[in-house]
Amino acid sequence: GQSLEQPSEVTAVEGAIVQINCTYQTSGFYGLSWYQQHDGGAPTFLSYNALDGLEETGRFSSFLSRSDSYGYLLLQELQMKDSASYFCAVLDNYGQNFVFGPGTRLSVLP
């Protein structure tokens, strides 16, 4: 089966940089995606990696190392509005549905 691990909580101050790690165990690999969810809201897509390396989208970047079964989401120039939960996800063995990590709650302090 698939399993993903993330830290449960991360705290940082405004303007700082924070890294949220995700390790996964899969029988096959189709890509790692990241989502943001504010309290009371729906998950929204942030970033996607199918190949090794860094993908940059504005203040958010995501990194993947397939050989290490590891990825991370990097948030730069943190803002208060970045306080939310962040989930990583992989497609299952058949590439047919997403398996989500337990989520990391990010708190940004003034």
Add this chain to the structure above:
Amino acid sequence: NAGVTQTPKFQVLKTGQSMTLQCAQDMNHNSMYWYRQDPGMGLRLIYYSASEGTTDKGEVPNGYNVSRLNKREFSLRLESAAPSQTSVYFCASSARDRWAFFGQGTRLTVV
């Protein structure tokens, strides 16, 4: 571009009542999913549909049924609601091997 639309947004049911959650996407995606999220928890897959005409069970299918009505629509039915089904339900869709787009969620309370 509406993306993924879910109805209703809120619902209160009595134990034993039935209801259907509706979901529609306008992105021409083949795959659609139903997840539930309990407080402080991640997303757990209830059912998914990899293409029109096919549905498969996910991690927590008991007490639910689904219908992939056409390529756009994927509904979730609770035949006899139980308090354990109190949760937030999310519908999602995706193009294969890419990422998922989520609806706004349905907050269901079963009393």
